[in-house]
Amino acid sequence: MAVDAQTVEKLAELARIAISEETIDEVSNRLGDVLQLVDQLQAVNTDGVEPMAHPLDAVQVLRKDEVTEPNRREEFLALAPQTEAGLYLVPKVID
Amino acid sequence: MHQLTIAEIIRGLREKQFSSVEITSHLLERIQQLDGQYNSFITVTGEQALCEAAAADARLAEGNAPALCGVPIAHKDIFCTNGVRTSCGSKMLDNFVPPYDATVVDNFLQAGAVSLGKTNMDEFAMGSSNESSFYGAVKNPWDLERVPGGSSGGSAAAVAAQLVPGTTASDTGGSIRQPAALTGTTGLKPTYGRVSRWGMIAFASSLDQGGPIARTAEDAALMLSVMASSDKKDSTCLDRPPQDYTANLNDSIQGLKIGVPKEYFGEGLDSEIGARIQEALQAYEKLGAELVEISLPHSELAVPAYYVIAPAEASANLSRFDGVRYGYRCENPADLRDLYMRSRGEGFGEEVKRRILVGSYALSAGYYDAYYNKAQQVRRLIKQDFVDAFQKVDVIMGPTAPNPAFKLGEKNADPVAMYLEDIYTIATNLAGLPGMSLPCGFAHNLPVGLQITGNYLDEARMLNVAHQFQQASDWHTKAAPVAE
Numbered sequence: 358m359a360v361d362a363q364t365v366e367k368l369a370e371l372a373r374i375a376i377s378e379e380t381i382d383e384v385s386n387r388l389g390d391v392l393q394l395v396d397q398l399q400a401v402n403t404d405g406v407e408p409m410a411h412p413l414d415a416v417q418v419l420r421k422d423e424v425t426e427p428n429r430r431e432e433f434l435a436l437a438p439q440t441e442a443g444l445y446l447v448p449k450v451i452d
Numbered sequence: 453m454h455q456l457t458i459a460e461i462i463r464g465l466r467e468k469q470f471s472s473v474e475i476t477s478h479l480l481e482r483i484q485q486l487d488g489q490y491n492s493f494i495t496v497t498g499e500q501a502l503c504e505a506a507a508a509d510a511r512l513a514e515g516n517a518p519a520l521c522g523v524p525i526a527h528k529d530i531f532c533t534n535g536v537r538t539s540c541g542s543k544m545l546d547n548f549v550p551p552y553d554a555t556v557v558d559n560f561l562q563a564g565a566v567s568l569g570k571t572n573m574d575e576f577a578m579g580s581s582n583e584s585s586f587y588g589a590v591k592n593p594w595d596l597e598r599v600p601g602g603s604s605g606g607s608a609a610a611v612a613a614q615l616v617p618g619t620t621a622s623d624t625g626g627s628i629r630q631p632a633a634l635t636g637t638t639g640l641k642p643t644y645g646r647v648s649r650w651g652m653i654a655f656a657s658s659l660d661q662g663g664p665i666a667r668t669a670e671d672a673a674l675m676l677s678v679m680a681s682s683d684k685k686d687s688t689c690l691d692r693p694p695q696d697y698t699a700n701l702n703d704s705i706q707g708l709k710i711g712v713p714k715e716y717f718g719e720g721l722d723s724e725i726g727a728r729i730q731e732a733l734q735a736y737e738k739l740g741a742e743l744v745e746i747s748l749p750h751s752e753l754a755v756p757a758y759y760v761i762a763p764a765e766a767s768a769n770l771s772r773f774d775g776v777r778y779g780y781r782c783e784n785p786a787d788l789r790d791l792y793m794r795s796r797g798e799g800f801g802e803e804v805k806r807r808i809l810v811g812s813y814a815l816s817a818g819y820y821d822a823y824y825n826k827a828q829q830v831r832r833l834i835k836q837d838f839v840d841a842f843q844k845v846d847v848i849m850g851p852t853a854p855n856p857a858f859k860l861g862e863k864n865a866d867p868v869a870m871y872l873e874d875i876y877t878i879a880t881n882l883a884g885l886p887g888m889s890l891p892c893g894f895a896h897n898l899p900v901g902l903q904i905t906g907n908y909l910d911e912a913r914m915l916n917v918a919h920q921f922q923q924a925s926d927w928h929t930k931a932a933p934v935a936e
Contacts, residue, residue, distance in 0.1 A: 365809070372767060372812040373774065373789075374805050375797030384806070390868050391810050395756045398826045401833075408828030409835060411658050411688075412644045412884020413908075418687040425684075432551040438781065447776050450788040 360389045453478045454614040455931070458523055458671040461617060465512055465522045472512070472522030476505035476566050479524050483568065483615050489596060489934070492609040494529050494587050495537050496569040504566040511564060520678055521564030527620045528607050529570040530577055531557050531662070532651040540653045541573040541585040541603075544779040544799035554651025555683045556620055556662050563678040568616055572606030575801045576770065577624055577655045579603050580873040581863065582631070584803040589860055592635060593932035594898055598857040601631030601873075607665045608635040612932050618666040618675050622652060624659045625758050626852075626877025629889035632665055633852035633901020636891045636930060638918065639665040640672045643909050644884035645690040647676075648683035656765035657688070659758075659881045668928050669890060669918035673697035676911060692909070700912050701919040706740035708917065711845030713748045716876055721854050724895035729851050732892040732902045732921070736849075739920055744845050748837040753830050754879035755871055760814045760827035761882070766804075767811030773799065806867065835883040842907045847917055851876055852889040852901035876903060886911050890918045891927040899930075 365385050369376045376384055430443070439446035453475050456464065464470055480498045487493050501524070508522035532538045532550035534557075539545045553561065560567065574584040582590040582605025590605040592598040593613040600609040604621035608631035611619055621628045623641035632639030640663045647662040654660060664675035677697045683689040712733065717726055733743055773779035775795025782798055785791035800808070814823040841848060854875055863870040880887040885908060889901035902921075906914040922928050 364813075368809045368812050368816075369793075371816060372805075372808045373771075373792040373796055374800065374808060375793040376805075377797075384809070387806060387867055388809060388813070390866075391759060391806070391871075392813070394868050394871070395760050395810075395814075395823065395827070397756045398753065398760070398830055399822065401750075401753060401826075401830055403826060403829035403833070406829040406832055408825050409832035410828055412835065412882065413690075415645070415688060420684070429551065436549070436551070448781075448785055448788075448791055450791075 360385045360392060454482055456617065457668050458520070458617045458666060458674050461523050462520070472505040472508040472566060473502060476501050476524050476568070479568060479616055486613060487615060490591050490593060490609050490613050491588050492572055492590050492606040492613065492615065493526070494539055494541070494570050494572050494606070497536055497567060500536070501566050501568050508564050508566060518562065518564040520560065520674065522566060524566045524568050524616055525560060525618050525620070526568045526571050526607070526610055526616045527557055528604055528622055529573050530622050530653050531620055532653070533557050533567070533570065536570065538570065538653070539586065540577070541575040541587065542799070542801065542804070543586045544773050546586065546780065552651065555648035555681065555685060556652065556679050559678050559681055565678070571610050571619055574603035574605070575804050576653070576766070577603040577622055577627055578766070578803050578807055580626070580630060580870050581858070582606065583860065583864065584801055586801060592857045593934055594636065595857065596934065598859055598898070599634070601634035601853070601857065603627040604665060605631045608632055608637050608639065611635070611637045611665050611667060613934070614931060618664055618671055620662060620679070621665045622660055622662045623881065624655050624762060625881050626874040628663050628665060629852050629877050629887055629901065629903060630874055632889040634857040634899065636899030636927070636932065637665050637667060638669055638672050638888065638890045638928060639663065640676060640888040640911065640915070641880065641886060642676065642680060642911055643886045645688050646692070646886070646909065646911065647679050648681060648686045648689045650683055650685040654769040656762040657769060658765060659762060669915050669922055670698065670701055672888070673701060673915045695912065697912050697915055700916045703916050704740065705917055705920050708741040708847070709845040710736055710741050710743050711746040711841050711848040712743055713746050713751065713848060713850055715748055715751045716850035720872070720875065721851060722856065722895060725851050725854070725856065725900050728893035728895055728900040729902060733849060735921065735924060739924060746841045746845060746848070748841060748879065750830065750833045750837050751879050754834055754882055755875055757827040757830045757834065757882060758878045759810065759871060760823050761831065763807040763811035764814045764824050765811070767808045767815065770804070770808055775799070831882045834879050838883045838885060847914060848905040850903050852903040856895050856898035856900065880905050884908070886914060888914055888918060890921065891930070893927055
């Protein structure tokens, strides 16, 4: 299954990943190869088969709505490139 | 000392033949001397290891030492380690130093193990050759021109090169078993949920599972006894009490029913590997087991289903690495869109980007039903094959990988050929079953792995079955030539 450059550009936009003009053909070809592999699934009859999202068919575990972790704000703030007055600083996003 | 197994190290430490500081120093020196040729470590924590070893020696002297007190191990760089860089093999997390330990890491700390550092891996655990790491490819100790398998190639190579007796690893589609097979080591992927994933950086959440790589089944049992715990921090972790996986290693396997899937011995399997697997099966017959031919009719669909489900989950899990919330941030972004696009474009490697794009495709409007939903339906069919098979047999055996270790760079231009290296391991992850690989001979002078798949939570039986083989053979004792 071929993947055209336009589709790759759309996927790159959806995934928020920059792909350079020089590599777009190579990415198209390789994506096409992978999609050709997974296209084998289309030939399988799955009428009436329930999709399986979890190998053990587990359900979400719930717990009481109470605090279980200590406040480690300073340690996590220390991981950020920039902080000020106990807040995370991120690049300006409003023009 | 580097030739000792974990079981032998435990005995040696308790009988005061050597101290933890002595064996830790010896292995650290060996890593410094030899790992330049393997590249199996991303980070070596020498000073910290010696402090932990000294503390372990003190506990051993007091006589209240826990299970693995003083035993050197290493962690795959996918497990968060408090105060130690955890890169997941990616430029994206090159400078990430977590302020907490993964539950698995904490379990080993509680058990007194000494961590020598963090092992190399395919970026975000995506790969079957350990060539996609930001820190460079890992080399197979049996032949430095060949890959060790992936994504836990660093963990497997470090054990095969006798730099450390055991390592933690993770397996999403075969990433413990395939590198174990290619390096002549013993690796175990537990039942999904048996080992906590808290603090293990997520690739595909419904498939990822941590487990050990060691030289013997006995050592894997010792490590799994520490790793496997219930964990309230991980809601997918099964609520099961700790278990001593060494308790049944010496049970007889007389009358054991071994399922041999006919689909695993067809086209695509290297003939020498096929011969080694048949010899191993005959050895099991001599030990009193019975071989039963079975069929797993949907097994050929495992790879295509996996390459929809895993990338779909990966595209969601890796969305947090955008340069704002987590991970590498590009220089001088023009605006928010540019920040996201360039941070992710520059921070991720080619294989990771490819899988995120495939995942975005499979989940996008118009394709969800045809790809994602279909793959999840096929997944149920694959699981049902195993459920049916385990009505008739106790374990399933076959090859772990279709080929021996291939040359570095050989499959880089063909991702699909690379994906097919996991053809025998992926179905186990889709079904959530436990599986392991153990050495069973050589093909083309390279190690061959025998894969054992067990029923849900039947790790103890698998380890017993593997241990009995290793009591009757010596393949697991063969050391890589460059490691001698």
